[in-house]
Structure formats: C-alpha cells, structure tokens
Amino acid sequence: MRYFSFLCTLLVLTALACAGLPSTPTALQDAGVASGNILFQDDFARPVTGWDRSQADGGMMDYDGGGYRFLVNELNMNFWSTPHQNFADVRIEVDSGKLNGPDENRIGLICRFTGNDYYFFLISSDGFYGIGIFTGGKAILLGQSEMQASANIRTGMAINHLRADCAGDKLTLYINGFETASVQDSTLTSGDIGLLAGTFAQPGVDVIFDNFVVMKP
16 A cells, blocks of 8 residues: 655646647636536646746646646655636546656646645556645545555556546545545635646656546536
8 A cells, every 4th residue: 555645845847738628718606607517628728828837956837738747856746736716616627647757656636725725636657546635734635544546547658537526525536437536524615726746756757637627516
C-alpha cells in the first residue's frame, strides 16, 4: 500500500493534447442551473482561458499542444491550477495521460478550492487512487489511510477519464466510467475547480489533461 503524507507548495503547472470542446470556455453560476447542464468547459486550444502559466526550476504548468500540461521536478510535491471560478456542487470530468516520468505519480481533479484549502481526487499511473482534503498545509486522505489499488485505472501511458462529484457533503470518484470511491465531508462548501499533478519519491512527473468539463450534478 502507499502512504500519502506530504506537504504542498502553491505551484501550478500544465499542458494538454487533443480536443473536442469549444476553444472558448463558458461559465455559469451554479445556482438555479438544472442537473446535467454545463457550468464551465475548456479544451485548452487557446492559451487565454485563465489557467496558470508558470515555469521554474521545480517544473512548469502551461497550455501545450491543445492540452494543459504539468511537469513536476521536485520530490513529494504537488502542483495545481484553477481557472478562477466559484461553484458549490459540481461534477467535473477530464481526460488525463502520462507523457513521461515515473508511474508512481499523482494525477487528479480538485474542487472547492478556497485559495488555501481544497478537495482532491487522485489516481497514479501505477494503478492507485485516493480522495482527500488539503487543509492547514497538509493533504489528508478521507475514508482510507493510504492510496488503494484499482483495476479501473489504465496504467502506464494510457489515457484515463476521471470524474469527480462534489455534491453536498458527498465526494465521489469515477475512473473510466466506474464509481471507485465515495466519502462524506462537510468542511468545504464552495470554491474553485481545477487540476493537480505531483510526485512521490521520483521527480519528472509529466502529465497532460484535456476536455475539461464542469456540470451541475
């Protein structure tokens, strides 16, 4: 099993490939929007849609080739990026893939980002998953003491479709169409949505995201 104790710094890196959604993102307030309606979407085709663009010795996050890419070169480090939106209940979906680096990595979605705290939904390219909260400068898994293995995850450089539902106090992770984990937590009620990538004991995690969609659950 994999233990999940680490500290995060406020960095964000990204790059993506592939398309399928409009190149200009749309955003709606979630209050009064019917279930299933799109609140926000982005295919990262144009680098002007509000995501972080950053390059440093520790890595980078940026639009890249029609996607959004993270390169993380520091050990036990998470980078995250948000499009500066604000929602309460959301269903977030994205396609993700590893471009290079170790299979022992972190690839995921975040919701209810307050500027410091957020919920995270993770997989790794070697087949593990977790749901948790980042608060007080630390990441804490919810409903499990360590990341767990799942046959629903396509390992290595394969593409995975991730879905994270944040509805009331219920947090649910779907991997490639399969409900994989569900927990309850009422700490955070609303905030931004976004993407996350990170390392464990090896640097060089290089992942890309595409077809990011946020819907009313």
